[in-house]
Amino acid sequence: MMNDKKILYSGMQATGNLTLGNYLGALKNWVSLNEEYECFWGVMDLHSLTVRQVPAEFRKRARNLLVLYIAAGLDPKKNCIYFQSHVSAHAELSWLLSCFTYMGELNRMTQFKDKAAKHADNINAGLFTYPVLMAADILLYQADYVPIGKDQKQHLEITRDIAERFNSIYGDVFKIPEPYFGKSGAKIMSLQDPSKKMSKSDENVNGSIYLMDDPDTIVRKCKRAVTDSDSEVRYSEDKPGVSNLLEIYSACTGKSIAESEKEFAGVGYGDFKMGVAEAVISVLKPLQDEYERLLKEKEYIDSLIKENDEKASYFANKTLRKVKKKLGLTEMPR
């Protein structure tokens, strides 16, 4: 599989229900990277354990996320789509790298501070070393690029710092990864509070459209979306609600913001919201149908999982072996 294509690595945690924001902002754009790059897409189930999970639900959710990747168009034959927990090299490298990471660095991570505040009753060491595991994910595959949102930028920076530190001692072991911000991964905000990102962990379920929402729910949520008191469908900083709906419409239809504004010129908010809902449904319905179809193809999915786990292990272990050797760990006699 390796050729001269650049390597791209990313993944999502198997936590919570994915939203339209996750799809339009990440997953949908990943599909367009399929051809140009050698892609690895992980279901980051080890990271999910930093928060307590219900085993039966978690198992299902992780598998469903992998199926969703495929339903969304990621090609499991061309790319590597796999579970982080199936490739033990992640946990191993994470330990090794933690010995090259400073407490002070981890202490500065804003996501740790946020999460610690949110889960004050369970500030575990995994939450603290989360970025080290993420560094291991990326560095194992010698990734050139990592498509990430702004919230993960700091984690990529620490990944680069750890890699550079290691390389400066042991020589060129790791590729130093760059962030990949993509063309214009849409940034979708909450329908109820457009100053906040649409989030799978939002307590207000009306703020987010979930990928599995049925058409009636989508219509209802769009109709309830906050707008403002004038009635002009126009993209503007002082109209965050309307702008967000335009953003959604534009991302779903592929039309530019300007075209979208023109289309809704002189149209009332009620009809505008209906138009947005229809655009969302036209994107989510086929995705949901394909997802449902694939969920039933148990054997096919199992065989893909097996194939891709092996592919991922092969590449990950190559790097891991090199790291161990450089560190002076003894080799297992053959």
Ligand code: TRP
């Ligand atoms: N931390 C990322 C998130 O929550 C998920 C993730 C884990 C990731 N490992 C990664 C993303 C490696 C990119 C590369 O969004």
